[in-house]
Amino acid sequence: MMLQLDNVTKVYKVGAFGGKTFAAVDGVSFDVRSGEVVSLIGESGSGKSTIGKMILGLTSITAGSITVDGVPVKAAKEYYRHVQGVFQDPFSCYNPVFKADRVFQLIKESYYPQVSAAEWDGRVRSAIEDVRLDPGQVLGRYPHQLSGGQLQRLLIARALLLDIKLLVADEITSMLDASTRIDVLNLLAELKERGLGVLYVTHDLSLGNYLAERTVVLRNGTVVEMGLTDKVFGDPLHPYTRKLLAAVPRLNAPWEDAEPTDTCHYHAGGASGALFEADAGHFVACARFDGCPR
Template sequence: MLKLDDVTKEFRIGAFGGKSVAAVRNVSFEVVPGEVVSLIGESGSGKSTIGRMILGLNPVTRGSITFDGLPVRAGKEYYRRIQGIFQDPFSSFNPVFKADRVFAMIKDTYYPAVPAAEWAGRIETSLRDVRLNPGQVLGKYPHQLSGGQLQRLLIARALLLDIKLLVADEITSMLDASTRIDVLNLLAELKTRGLGVLYITHDLSLGNYLAERTVVLRRGSVAEMGPTERVFGDPLHPYTRELLSAVPRLHEPWDDAPPAGACLYHRNGGTGVLFEASPGHFVACAGLSDC
C-alpha cells in the first residue's frame, strides 16, 4: 500500500541557502493494509519529517514515496485515501468555529450531493465508531472539549472519507493516561477493519503495545526495523538497546543507561547499511570502529 524507497529529505540552511542539512537519509519501509507500523526515535530523528512527506506537505529530495503504486501527489483525491492527525489537536481546529465544522468541510469538498439527513446519519455513525456521543460534542467550540475528544473527532473525520492509511504523529502525547489508552485501543480496532496506520512516537512502550512492526530512526536513518517482538525482545543495534535501557522500570533503580556495546555489523559495510539479521529483522551498521 504505502512504500518508501530510499527516501532522503534535505533542507537548505544559511543566510542564502547555500548549505543543506539532511533530516532524513535513505529511509525505506512499507505499511500494508490492516497493519500498524511504529516509527520510533528521539526528538529530531526525522519522524515527523517522514510523516509530512507522506502527507505531501514536504517534497522528497531523493528517492520515492508511492501509495498503491502511484507517487504521492497532495490534492483532493490523495487526501480522500490518506489523512494525518498531529500531536496538538487544538491546532487543527479554528477556535472561532464549532468543532463540527470539520464535518461540514468534508461534505462541501467531497460529498456535496449527499442529502443533509443522510450526511447527519453518517456523522453520527462515525462519531459512535470512535466512542463519542454526538450530543456531547457537536455544536461545541474546541475549548469546550478535551484533547481526547478532539483527537477522536479528527479520527471520525478521517473515517468519513473511508481512508486507507492514517498517519498518526504523536497523537497521544498531550492526553492523560486513561484517554491515551482509549485512543490506542481505537487505533487497534480500526486496523481490524483494514486500515493501515503509521504511528509516529518517541514512546517505546506505546509503540510496543500497538504495532506489528517497528522502525527505529537515528539521526534520520533507519537503525533497526522488523517485527515489534524481535526489535524489542532482541534489539541488535546499540542505539535501540540504549533507547530500551532508558525506559524507567518501577521495580529497579533508574541508573544511567548501561554501555550499548559494539556494533556487530561494522566489518560488513559502512554506516547506514542495513543487514537482515533474521527473516524480516534488519539492523544498520552503527559505524563503531572498535568492534
C-alpha cells in the same frame, strides 16, 4: 493497499544564505500494509515527523520515492480521500471561533456536496459513535469546551468519513493523560482490525510495543533497525535501540541512566546505512554485521 517508501531523502538548505545543507531524512525505506500498524520510533529530531509530512504531501521529497499501490504520492484531493493524518496537538487543528462540527462540514463541502443534510448528519453521528464518543456531548461545542482526547477522536472520526486506507498518526497521544491515551490506542487497534493501515509515529517505545506488528527505529534521519516488533524489542541488535530500551522507565526498578553505547561497526558517523537481515524479519544497519559483538 500498500504504502512504500524507497530510499527517501529530505535535504534542507541551512545557514545565513542557504549555503549549507542538512539531511533530515537520509535513504529511508519501509512499507505499511493494509490492516497493520507500523511504529516509527526515534528521539526528537530523528526525522519521524518529516517522514509523516512527506507521506501526507505536506513537504516535498528531495530524493527517492513514496508510492501507494505503486502510484507516486501527490498532494491532491483524490489522494487525501484515502490518506489522512492526525497530529500531536489536536487544538491546532481547529479554528477556535467555529464549533468543532465545522471539521465535518468541510469534508462534506469538499467531497460530498451532493449528500443531503439529513443523510450527512446521520453519517457524522455514526462516525462519532465509531470512535466511542456520544454525539450529543460533542456536537455543537467549541474546541475549548472539549478535552484533548475528545478532539483527537473527532479528528479520527473526520478521517473515517472518507474512504481512508492509511492513517498517519503523528505523536497523537503525547498530549493526552494516561487513561485517554489507552482509549485512543485501543481505537487505532480497532481500526486496524477493519483493514486500515496505520503509521504510528512516536518517541514512546512502550506505546509502540503495545500497538504495532512491525517497528522502524530511526536515528539522525536513518533507519538503524526494523522488523517484527517482538524481535526488535525482544532482541535489540543496534546499540542505539538498546539505549532507547534501557531508557524506558520501569515501575519496579529505580531510575538509572542508560548506559552509553559501545563503539563498533554499527551505522554511525558516516558508516554504511545498508540494512542487513540478521534474522528472518529483523534488519539492522551495520557495516560489518558478522564481525560485530552482540
